[in-house]
Amino acid sequence: MASRGINKVILVGNLGNDPEIRYTANGGAIANLSIATSEQWKDRNSGEMREKTEWHRVVIFGKLAEIAGEYLRKGSQVYLEGKLQTRKWQDQQGQDKYTTEVIVDINGVMQMLGGGAGGRSGGDNYQQQSSQQNYGQQQNYGQQGQQNQGGFNQNQGGGQQSAPQQDSGFSDNFDDDIPF
Amino acid sequence: MASRGINKVILVGNLGNDPEIRYTANGGAIANLSIATSEQWKDRNSGEMREKTEWHRVVIFGKLAEIAGEYLRKGSQVYLEGKLQTRKWQDQQGQDKYTTEVIVDINGVMQMLGGGAGGRSGGDNYQQQSSQQNYGQQQNYGQQGQQNQGGFNQNQGGGQQSAPQQDSGFSDNFDDDIPF
Amino acid sequence: MASRGINKVILVGNLGNDPEIRYTANGGAIANLSIATSEQWKDRNSGEMREKTEWHRVVIFGKLAEIAGEYLRKGSQVYLEGKLQTRKWQDQQGQDKYTTEVIVDINGVMQMLGGGAGGRSGGDNYQQQSSQQNYGQQQNYGQQGQQNQGGFNQNQGGGQQSAPQQDSGFSDNFDDDIPF
Amino acid sequence: MASRGINKVILVGNLGNDPEIRYTANGGAIANLSIATSEQWKDRNSGEMREKTEWHRVVIFGKLAEIAGEYLRKGSQVYLEGKLQTRKWQDQQGQDKYTTEVIVDINGVMQMLGGGAGGRSGGDNYQQQSSQQNYGQQQNYGQQGQQNQGGFNQNQGGGQQSAPQQDSGFSDNFDDDIPF
DNA sequence: TTTT
DNA sequence: TTTT
Secondary structure (H helix, E strand, O other): OOEEOEEEEEEEEEEOOOOEEEEOOOOOEEEEEEEEEEEEEEOOOOOOEEEEEEEEEEEEEOHHHHHHHHHOOOOOEEEEEEEEEEEEEEOOOOOEEEEEEEEEOOOOEEEEEEOOOOOOOOOOEEEOOOOHHHHHHHOOOOOOOOOOOOOHHHHHOOOOOHHHHHHHHHHHHHHHHOOO | OOEEOEEEEEEEEEEOOOOEEEEOOOOOEEEEEEEEEEEEEEOOOOOOEEEEEEEEEEEEEOHHHHHHHHHOOOOOEEEEEEEEEEEEEEOOOOOEEEEEEEEEOOOOEEEEEEOOOOOOOOOOEEEOOOOHHHHHHHHHOOOOOOOOOOHHHHHHOOOOOHHHHHHHHHHHHHHHHOOO | OOEEOEEEEEEEEEEOOOOEEEEOOOOOEEEEEEEEEEEEEEOOOOOOEEEEEEEEEEEEEOHHHHHHHHHOOOOOEEEEEEEEEEEEEEOOOOOEEEEEEEEEOOOOEEEEEEOOOOOOOOOOEEEOOOOHHHHHHHOOOOOOOOOOOOOOHHHHHOOOOHHHHHHHHHHHHHHHHOOO | OOEEOEEEEEEEEEEOOOOEEEEOOOOOEEEEEEEEEEEEEEOOOOOOEEEEEEEEEEEEEOHHHHHHHHHOOOOOEEEEEEEEEEEEEEOOOOOEEEEEEEEEOOOOEEEEEEOOOOOOOOOOEEEOOOOHHHHHHHHOOOOOOOOOOOOOHHHHOOOOOHHHHHHHHHHHHHHHHOOO
């Protein structure tokens, strides 16, 4: 997982809608969130307060996606840490379009924050651990040996299926299942 | 304000106590916060969940300190962005002691988050300096106008006194007023 | 400048091209950068190393834009801190297009890093506004004149005492004082 | 690895000395770094430039520690991402002492940056992956005991399939594959 | 103790 | 289009 560069996004905002959850052929969860952050300032001419809201498209993978689907609702406040990714696609007219999203994958962080409309108050922070490229490796986490058994798979869900499934999902069916 | 290096801390946590507010001779506010962040994990041997709480000493200056004093309470959840700073001091026995704090000054960010015990739900994000007054400008950039006159002082409080006061406080009475 | 939410991007990457600099009618500088970050990983099936590069559109305002134009070149490595912003525009066919950019404005941070193709090694970190030590400078913000018209130029380089003083230091003596 | 709160430190700075590397009984590497970040500003009274350097104690675990030991030198510039941790200890007089460190563990990030005195220019970013299961371990680092004795070696280099495989890739072919 |  |  060596990389040249840092590509990090940190958002604290509220969901504009309930999360949209879908699954890859391999059972990996993917959650799409629309997150609002807003800024207010006093207009220098009118002296009135103005506000601008920025909407962020967030795509969450794996266990975090499941948690998002279960606990986040329209209005929920959430902390998210991910990376920027731009994907190209064609609309119905065959026109090239580009969409930039915040990807919260196995390296990302999600923390539910209190006070959202639909959210549970308080909230836990989940970190998927390990990195996107390591999927294959995570697969075996806790499978043998003593150490850390119960490590990843427990965090990630049931019977060490979760991460692996997801991984397969990503590598095998990525093109078909995920629209970016 | 050129600098070599980046020194940034980002915390999301809860106050262990009400903020302690004090003022410099020049009226600048200083807030001391004790912030808890905690981590949970499953012990690999026992399989039990374990938890560790880390306590952070946070020192906030200026307008943000005033806001902290007014709106944050024991239990409040808050987002903070500041920098690390270690100061040396002597205890009563003349022993050297070092304390590392997270400094949230004019470059820092504070955002109250919903759901804290004492906190107001929801919460606004305050950034001490500059900034958002200029957002309108960015949109208009190049359009001019007299915009943002009164910029900083408006952000910082009344009659452009705030930041200046604070500034004086820091430069003139720093040694006397602030114990680090 | 209260806001609900945090919208923060941190990038460390290399410029794909020389910065493109332009100026507003009021003399405010704007720099457009194309920044690459890349990830490498070992493919779990083939065992081969794979790499994916992400390109980021970065727009820098004000004094930082001037510094970028002067010191950054194709290949330079840079640390950037800004916010996400998506703008809508129409192409020649009148089709709606959306572009997401990383905005490095008066709240942003830029630090040149050593080792880039075109960059000088070493490098200083510039933060557009103030910092704790700059209190005195901020002091005068908005106090007189048409300051800050034209977006950033006044905050950052105009005739004021405050930030400008500091800025003058940078803009006037940059070549002499700063070794990169 | 659920947690309440975010505890994140981001540093870009230079090493004041060569890294100090040690190993746990289980072969896990631990690197201690002393990292400088500095700020400059123009004194508002004297008009002179002033500078303040902050020194950060950084403790790196696991594979990243090995890489630090191999590639970082006094003067090297590095990007680090970790968490704050304060530990209590007694000096020879039995006095309680507290030391706050930046912990770069399996959730941390390290990226070597170009231009350092001892560093090779360029540099790759390493992310250890995986997570908080290791927190308990960090407490024991170097002391051994049973838990995570060896710190990360199990996660990162022991007999497991998962992460270790990946790690092997890096440790075995590092010199050949990675050009820094 | 670094770096500029 | 960068970098390694």
